[in-house]
Amino acid sequence: MRLTCPLCGARDRREFTYQGEAVALSRPDPDAGPEAWNTYLHLRENPAGWRDELWYHEQGCAAWLVVTRHTTTHEVRKVQLARDVAKAEGTA
Numbered sequence: 744m745r746l747t748c749p750l751c752g753a754r755d756r757r758e759f760t761y762q763g764e765a766v767a768l769s770r771p772d773p774d775a776g777p778e779a780w781n782t783y784l785h786l787r788e789n790p791a792g793w794r795d796e797l798w799y800h801e802q803g804c805a806a807w808l809v810v811t812r813h814t815t816t817h818e819v820r821k822v823q824l825a826r827d828v829a830k831a832e833g834t835a
Contacts, residue, residue: 744817744818745817745819746759746808746810746822747822748803748806750803750806751804759798759800759808760774760798763787763796764794764795764829765770769783779809780783792815793811793813794814795810796809805825807825809823809824810822814821
C-alpha cells in the first residue's frame, strides 16, 4: 500500500505508523470504574468500509495525516494534513 503525503509525495506504507480511527474519543473521568476504562482503552468498532484514519509519517516529515481508506480493499481515497482537517472542523 502507498500513501501520498501532502508534503513528501507518494511513499510506501512502511514509512507511516497507523494510530487508529480519526475520531474524538470521550475520555472517562479519572474516578470512572475499571469497566469504563477498559472500554475506552481496548474496545473499538472495526467496521468494514470507508474510514478516516490517523497516520503518522514517522520516517518522513513527521506530519500527522488523516487518511480516508477502505478497510477491506485498502484503497486510499484521500490524504490530508491533520492540522488542515482540524482547522476546517474548527477544532484547532
